[in-house]
Amino acid sequence: MENAIDKPVNSFSIAIRGVVIVMLVAVSSEVACATLKGTPKTNAYATLLYMGTPRDYEFYIAARVMLGTLLRLEVDADLVVIASTSVPQHWQETLTDEGFKVVVVKDIQNPYHSNHNFNKRFEFTLNKIYVWSLTEYTRVVMLDVDNLFLRKPDELFQCGQFCAAFINPCIFHTGLFVLQPSSEVFSTMMHDINAKKENRDGVDQGFLVSHFTDLLDRPMFHPPVDGSRLNGLFRLSIGYQMDAAFYYLKLKWRIPCGPNSVITFPSVPMLKPWYWWSWPTLPLGLSWHEKRMETIGYESETSTLIAESLFYVVTMFLAIIIRQRYAAVEKSFTKSCFGRGLYCEKKMCHPLALKILIALLVAVSFLFPALIIPTTVHPFAGWGVFLLGSLWHLTVVINSFQLPVLPVLTPWIGGIGALSVLAWPFYSNGILRAAAIAVYTALVTPILWNAAMKVSAVVDVRTHWEPQLTWTRLNSGSGSETLMKLC
Known part of the structure; x- marks a missing residue:
């Protein structure tokens, strides 16, 4: 009976000793680590x-x-x-x-x-x-x-x-x-x-x-x-x-x-x-x-980029809807015959002034999005939001002045091409990279000029011919006869 009692006691004693040894080793390790971390650097x-x-x-x-x-x-x-x-x-x-x-x-x-x-x-x-x-x-x-x-x-x-x-x-x-x-x-x-x-x-x-x-x-x-x-x-x-x-x-x-x-x-x-x-x-x-x-x-800038992106996407979607509805209304008698004529008779759309205004707004379309993007974000995120923001601004310009879409978007498309040429990862040296950029610039420049001329021509037609002719005829001839000719 005594041996049977002693065995559990001995086992319990050994277990206690083991736990104590493990705890001592753990404490010693923590003390050693703390000492090491606290060691002053020279x-x-x-x-x-x-x-x-x-x-x-x-x-x-x-x-x-x-x-x-x-x-x-x-x-x-x-x-x-x-x-x-x-x-x-x-x-x-x-x-x-x-x-x-x-x-x-x-x-x-x-x-x-x-x-x-x-x-x-x-x-x-x-x-x-x-x-x-x-x-x-x-x-x-x-x-x-x-x-x-x-x-x-x-x-x-x-x-x-x-x-x-x-x-x-x-x-x-x-x-x-x-x-x-x-x-x-x-x-x-x-x-x-x-x-x-x-x-x-x-x-x-x-x-x-x-x-x-x-x-x-x-x-x-x-x-x-x-x-x-x-x-x-x-x-x-x-x-x-x-x-x-x-x-x-x-x-x-x-x-x-x-x-x-x-x-x-x-x-x-x-x-x-x-x-x-x-x-x-x-x-x-x-x-x-x-x-x-x-x-x-990039946690500190992520929320800003998300907010900007959502704003651009939502408002661009709304602008497209408004454009479609305006295009439908524009076909009506009032919009085609009276609206623009009254606008130009008040000298509010001189062709040269309008061209300068459109050019400035296109420039702002690329400048403003760049200014509000946090400066130190990742380039992929920064360029993505920049392209989205500039597209939004250009869409506003197109809808506001009823301009042709492709010519106005030509600088934006050209910018994507320039980024692609610069980012191409397979150039063997910097000289080839510089040559590729020069060739791309030479090819794109006449395209940009042609797009600018198309926008200029549209402005000339809308400010010189259509509105003025409409208002002159409405003032000089009988109303019904003029409306039949124009509408």
């Missing part, structure tokens, strides 16, 4: 965010996409945003929630803002030197928001006290550079700014070039295989700052010097890759939007 990737430009929101989105890409690449570094005090609080909170460290700083007043040809949108780029004040880090990679990462470039943290790449053969590019934070260097730079040290462009580029004057003579950076850090100044290979312009000649990357790591877009500001209209003019825009889909997505 390096950082940093970017700058300030207000006062025409494109503050776009830069905010671009910063989130770039840092989100680095987060997905699992870089061994903190991700830091140096944000001026004017950056909205909810933007700062969003950046923090997404795993980035926000360092709030006061804007450095730019002493060069009164210089001739100074661009006001760069007024606070000197905030970039705050990166030297991040002395809790051993190395920092400072980034502009228009960088697109293809791989994890953590080897950059092995570089020296200052390292940058030369896109221009003589002047290094400040869109990406490596530095060793230093309070002494930061103080020296602040003194140089207050003393208004010579600066060729009045922004960060000219200031840093004047500070590191001999970087062109420094050796090329090659990361040591043992993982050690270098001392001194070094040039970075162009693979760390691949200008997107290099891609468009061959429509492929041919950068044999150094790893192809980072694409940069120092192009026309309105053709930055996050703008939906930059594609297909600049094919690499899709690569940036792929990164956005992988990181922050």
Whole structure:
């Protein structure tokens, strides 16, 4: 009996011990993970965010996409945003929630803002030197928001006290550079700014070039295989700052010097890759939007696009119904004989004025939809809503002035053709692509001119011949005889 009783007791004791061991292992694992997550990083990737430009929101989105890409690449570094005090609080909170460290700083007043040809949108780029004040880090990679990462470039943290790449053969590019934070260097730079040290462009580029004057003579950076850090100044290979312009000649990357790591877009500001209209003019825009889909997505703009699309579809449907009913009524005696005649007798439709008005409305039909589409949506969505919106506006113009449908829609159809030629994915190089665009333009131009002439002819007929003849006859002859001739 005692053995029978002891067996259940022993089994219960073993089970309790097992549960305790499992719990201890789980707690130890959680503590280890928490310790690992809480381990301070010795390096950082940093970017700058300030207000006062025409494109503050776009830069905010671009910063989130770039840092989100680095987060997905699992870089061994903190991700830091140096944000001026004017950056909205909810933007700062969003950046923090997404795993980035926000360092709030006061804007450095730019002493060069009164210089001739100074661009006001760069007024606070000197905030970039705050990166030297991040002395809790051993190395920092400072980034502009228009960088697109293809791989994890953590080897950059092995570089020296200052390292940058030369896109221009003589002047290094400040869109990406490596530095060793230093309070002494930061103080020296602040003194140089207050003393208004010579600066060729009045922004960060000219200031840093004047500070590191001999970087062109420094050796090329090659990361040591043992993982050690270098001392001194070094040039970075162009693979760390691949200008997107290099891609468009061959429509492929041919950068044999150094790893192809980072694409940069120092192009026309309105053709930055996050703008939906930059594609297909600049094919690499899709690569940036792929990164956005992988990181922050498009939730904030989706509702706006849906609302715009529904408005265009519903109102276009109503416009078609109204057009059909008006066409039926127009066949009646009153509309054909009196309506337009009275309208023109009051000098409300001078042919030249009417042609100019129609031309302006057609132009607005393409401009207005583009202005109300959120600027950073995916190109496919942006162009889709743009074509729908411009078609809606052109439909309104056609119905309002009773114009021929096909000639008025010719620019819209031609635009679809142009997008197709630009987006064709099988060009072997950029020269063939440019030639195809030139040929298409040469073919379409006379078609557009012919369409414009047809619209002009219709306006001439309706404003000169039909209405005036109708009203003259109605005034000069007997009513019944005139009506029999005209109707």
